[in-house]
Amino acid sequence: MSETPTYIGFETYTEHIPPSIPAAVQQATGRFVGGRAARVAELPHFEQLRQIASDIRLHTIENLDFYLERLAEQVTAAGGHVHWAATAEDARQIVLDLARRHNVHLVVKSKSMATEEIALNHALEAAGIEALETDLGEYIIQLAGTGPSHIIVPAVHLTKEEIAAIFSEKLGIEAPADPVELTRIARQVLREKFLRAEMGISGANFLVAETGTLVMVTNEGNGRMCTTLPDLHVAVVGIDKVIPDWDSLTVFLKLLARSATGQKLSTYTQFITGPRRAESEFGPREFHLVLLDNGRSNVLRDPLGRQVFKCIRCGACANVCPVYKNVGGFAYGWFISGPIGAIFAPQMLGTPVARELPYASTLCGACAEVCPVKIPIPAILRHLRRRVAEGDSLAPATMPAPIRAVAKLSAFALAQHWIYRLGARILPLVMSIFRRGDWIPSAPYPLSRWTKARPLPPFTAGFRQWWQKRKTGL
Amino acid sequence: MPQAQLFLTCLGDQFYTRTLQNMTLLLERLGVEIVFPPEQTCCGQPHFNNGFEREARQVARNFLRAFSRSEAPIVGPSGSCVSMVKHHYPELFPPGTVEHETAVEIASRVYEFTEYLVHVLKVTDVGAVYPHKVTYHASCHYLREMGLKTEAKTLLNAVRGLEFIPLTEEETCCGFGGAFTVTYPEVSRAMMENKVRTILASGADTVITCEPGCLMNIAGGLHKAGSSIRAMHIIDLLASK
Numbered sequence: 001m002s003e004t005p006t007y008i009g010f011e012t013y014t015e016h017i018p019p020s021i022p023a024a025v026q027q028a029t030g031r032f033v034g035g036r037a038a039r040v041a042e043l044p045h046f047e048q049l050r051q052i053a054s055d056i057r058l059h060t061i062e063n064l065d066f067y068l069e070r071l072a073e074q075v076t077a078a079g080g081h082v083h084w085a086a087t088a089e090d091a092r093q094i095v096l097d098l099a100r101r102h103n104v105h106l107v108v109k110s111k112s113m114a115t116e117e118i119a120l121n122h123a124l125e126a127a128g129i130e131a132l133e134t135d136l137g138e139y140i141i142q143l144a145g146t147g148p149s150h151i152i153v154p155a156v157h158l159t160k161e162e163i164a165a166i167f168s169e170k171l172g173i174e175a176p177a178d179p180v181e182l183t184r185i186a187r188q189v190l191r192e193k194f195l196r197a198e199m200g201i202s203g204a205n206f207l208v209a210e211t212g213t214l215v216m217v218t219n220e221g222n223g224r225m226c227t228t229l230p231d232l233h234v235a236v237v238g239i240d241k242v243i244p245d246w247d248s249l250t251v252f253l254k255l256l257a258r259s260a261t262g263q264k265l266s267t268y269t270q271f272i273t274g275p276r277r278a279e280s281e282f283g284p285r286e287f288h289l290v291l292l293d294n295g296r297s298n299v300l301r302d303p304l305g306r307q308v309f310k311c312i313r314c315g316a317c318a319n320v321c322p323v324y325k326n327v328g329g330f331a332y333g334w335f336i337s338g339p340i341g342a343i344f345a346p347q348m349l350g351t352p353v354a355r356e357l358p359y360a361s362t363l364c365g366a367c368a369e370v371c372p373v374k375i376p377i378p379a380i381l382r383h384l385r386r387r388v389a390e391g392d393s394l395a396p397a398t399m400p401a402p403i404r405a406v407a408k409l410s411a412f413a414l415a416q417h418w419i420y421r422l423g424a425r426i427l428p429l430v431m432s433i434f435r436r437g438d439w440i441p442s443a444p445y446p447l448s449r450w451t452k453a454r455p456l457p458p459f460t461a462g463f464r465q466w467w468q469k470r471k472t473g474l
Numbered sequence: 475m476p477q478a479q480l481f482l483t484c485l486g487d488q489f490y491t492r493t494l495q496n497m498t499l500l501l502e503r504l505g506v507e508i509v510f511p512p513e514q515t516c517c518g519q520p521h522f523n524n525g526f527e528r529e530a531r532q533v534a535r536n537f538l539r540a541f542s543r544s545e546a547p548i549v550g551p552s553g554s555c556v557s558m559v560k561h562h563y564p565e566l567f568p569p570g571t572v573e574h575e576t577a578v579e580i581a582s583r584v585y586e587f588t589e590y591l592v593h594v595l596k597v598t599d600v601g602a603v604y605p606h607k608v609t610y611h612a613s614c615h616y617l618r619e620m621g622l623k624t625e626a627k628t629l630l631n632a633v634r635g636l637e638f639i640p641l642t643e644e645e646t647c648c649g650f651g652g653a654f655t656v657t658y659p660e661v662s663r664a665m666m667e668n669k670v671r672t673i674l675a676s677g678a679d680t681v682i683t684c685e686p687g688c689l690m691n692i693a694g695g696l697h698k699a700g701s702s703i704r705a706m707h708i709i710d711l712l713a714s715k
Binding site: 459 | 484487489494495510513514515518525526527529530532540614615618619645646650651652658659660661662663664690695698
């Protein structure tokens with residue numbers, strides 16, 4: 001369960017990462033990367049599809065008001081109810097009111113990042129309502145009492161042994177470290193809850209404005225149970241999830257599963273347009289769509305930064321990110337992790353809370369290379385670093401003063417070539433004190449932060465003299 | 475006789491004297507007259523990449539001054555620094571200003587070393603001899619910002635006696651990332667150690683990169699791991715006879 005953080009200490013977290021986390025993460029993401037590559041190779045128009053997808057997403061977020069109004073009209077026309085939640089608190093209240101009005105005691109949930117964003121489970125529990133996650137990964141982390149560490153594989157950081165231990169402890173049974181057996185145990189618990197629950201809560205992968213249709217892409221079938229068995233279905237969805245029409249949906253469905261898990265299509269693709277229309281039909285009697293803003297409108301003011309909302313939550317960026325693969329999702333401090341989290345949290349929570357995240361990247365560009373909607377993640381990281389270092393119209397600078405002073409001084413020295421050249425003569429002399437053979441095994445601060453992992457080569461700075469000698473010698 | 479201006483890069487200038495000498499001698503051997511603008515310092519990428527755009531602009535102005543004195547192409551031993559000049563200098567100055575024009579003009583004639591060899595001089599065989607097992611780390615900005623996917627391998631392929639061994643996860647970042655190494659040292663270390671592990675497993679005795687930054691990181695990592703595998707800049711391998 002992810003609470004809204006007040007400060008995300010990326011560095012502090014990364015100083016003590018349990019080695020089991022990168023091991024588990026690298027194993028799982030390695031499989032996805034291989035699968036994705038195979039699916040991409042099969043699809044000759046993949047690059048063209050990415051461009052079209054990018055164009056559609058950009059067009060939609062630039063005309064979000066239009067598509068949201070259209071969506072709301074269509075949802076209402078289909079017999080659904082639309083609720084606008086400006087804040088996380090508003091969204092929680094809307095869900096709680098619905099639950100109270102329908103005398104709900106048990107809620108079954110399918111995987112939803114929006115409900116992680118608003119920490120809905122805590123609110124439900126505080127109101128005395130049992131809320132049960134039914135996606136296997138979400139169920140595991142709910143038992144473990146943590147938030148998700150990957151967009152699509154929330155329990156990716158856990159090994160099967162760790163999951164077995166969690167099951168044994170929390171369910172009071174003897175659970176073996178066998179994925180099939182663990183799944184069977186979870187299914188047994190969940191089946192009974194599906195039948196009893198009075199309310200099902202879901203998120204959405206897409207909201208099709210044209211017909212007011214909620215689209216869910218899942219692999220386990222629990223999503224169908226949550227949205228069809230209880231009499232009341234409440235979907236909590238970020239306003240960025242809207243797409244114009246079914247034609248555009250086909251583009252995203254081609255890209256999503258291929259980019260995420262390396263599947264052509266996920267096992268279930270579910271289309272929900274309103275509640276049941278007649279007593280003879282199946283499905284919930286009431287359908288409520290809670291559209292969550294929670295700061296998104298504010299981020300939309302930034303022409304570059306808002307491209308984060310093109311995201312279709314496939315997780316491909318995390319799967320290829322060498323930083324993510326070595327730190328895991330919790331390092332990013334909130335419910336969306338990896339490169340997309342590093343540009344999401346600083347904008348949604350503000351740079352005072354998440355100023356370390358834009359720097360949690362070597363700007364290697366692997367994420368942008370695989371992003372199915374071509375989000376320029378490295379460019380947005382640099383853009384947010386600028387916000388942290390210098391401040392902009394959306395936020396003042398939050399970089400600590402000593403670092404800003406170093407940046408200013410070094411730029412001054414590098415802009416006057418005589419200072420630089422003088423430095424290039426002095427530095428080798430000073431650093432020779434620390435030289436041992438062909439290496440500098442340990443250097444003074446701040447280079448000590450380099451040498452604690454590997455030695456530094458000696459400062460030689462000999463080219464200019466060589467060139468000079470050669471010129472005059474010729 | 476074609477001319478080229480030597481862009482040392484500050485890491486090259488501070489740490490890789492021999493590589494810069496080899497670069498000069500190699501280009502001269504290929505019939506290029508070298509021009510060396512001594513006023514050059516750093517390209518400003520460390521400031522640009524860390525959000526200090528004003529400061530990056532200050533440093534970039536010095537670069538533009540230093541390299542505007544000659545109209546010759548500018549050649550540097552780093553895809554990352556070259557990409558800074560080629561792709562980001564024009565962004566640093568508002569369109570319509572004289573500085574923007576200068577930046578665009580300079581950007582149009584800056585080349586990474588292997589790019590210059592293969593695409594400008596049209597040379598793929600420099601006559602080097604290096605009878606060793608060689609693997610290759612594709613540096614991020616060289617690969618993704620400069621789009622140089624085949625150039626280094628084409629040059630290595632022509633080296634006499636060289637046995638090329640592909641590296642597992644060749645395109646995965648080594649964890650350098652400039653200031654990243656001191657901002658998040660533990661993450662940088664983990665990434666470097668992954669890279670070193672794949673190099674150790676490759677069976678090669680030499681690992682090549684086209685980037686001084688990756689070279690410092692990987693060479694240091696190999697040394698720390700007690701390995702005798704040599705990490706080299708491609709220029710130094712191409713200078714081997």
